[in-house]
Amino acid sequence: MSLRNSSYPFDWLRTSMLGLVEDFRTDFLSLWEDMEGVEPRKFCHGSMESKIARGVCTFEHVHRGRKHVFVHDDPRAEREKFQRRIDRLKGLDGEQMFFFRIAATTEEIHEVVKLQSALAYFYNTEPSSINLLLILDRQQESxxxxxxxxxxxxVGTAKNTEYTTEGMFVWNTAMGHEIVPSYIDLISPWLMKFSVTSISSASPSP
Structure with missing residues (x-):
């Protein structure tokens, strides 16, 4: 799918489900409203078990609003760059469109229909054209x-995992060693239901 070649607004942006719905409903105006007056600060993991991070500052300049968190970019200085990413996202088209979201909590199951509707509004299409996979991490079974x-x-479920010091890998307590989360193992069979046969491991998600 060659998605690694382009950047999209959610590559380095953490967003609540409500934030996503509002972004697509307002053409991302809600994103900039959420960032008004937000000052940067460090983000550190709290104290955890010995195998997990202890007070490690993962990001130096985090801009945290009520529904959005910029973990890498300064939204005040790089709005034009993000607008290009938004325009690129809006420029995607097709008879069938595919999106996946890694849920913050299981409560998002009750809101996922609203996200599908908001995406349909954003792309001026019918909800039936929007195919959406909600991934629930840290579950008992896949x-x-x-x-x-x-x-x-x-809805896809991934087995129970926890993030390690680096914030890039996960600790599987049953296996006893570090592994990369296997979201592709959920996304690939989901796409194959629609005869989509390949996916980039760098696929952006809302």
């Missing part, structure tokens, strides 16, 4: 399910 009353929406 699996992939369709929501029977919401065509186009699937």
């Amino acid at each position: 699996g992939l399910w369709a929501l029977s009353d919401s065509p186009g929406i699937h």
Whole structure:
């Protein structure tokens, strides 16, 4: 899919489900409103078990709003760059569109239909054209399910994991060693349901 060649607004932006819905409903005006008056600060992991991070500052200049967190860029200085990424995202088209979201909490299952509707509004298309996979991390088992009353929406679960010091890997307590989270193992079979046969490991997500 060659998504590694381009940057999109959510590559280095952490967003709540409510933030996502509002972004797509307002053409991202809600993003800039959320960032008004926000000052940068350091982000550090709290004290955790010996195998996990202890007070390590992962990001030096974090801009945290109510619904958005910039972990790498300064939204005040780089708005033009982000607008180009937003325009690039909006320029995507196709009869069927595919998006995946790694949920912050399991409560997002109750909001995922709103996200599908907001994406349809953003792209001026029908919700049936929006295929959405919601991934629930740190679960007991891995699996992939369709929501029977919401065509186009699937829920995937990934086994229980915790982030390590670097924030890039995960600690699998059952295996006893560090592994990379296997989201691709969920995304690939989901895409194959629609005869999409390849995916870049760098695919951006909302």
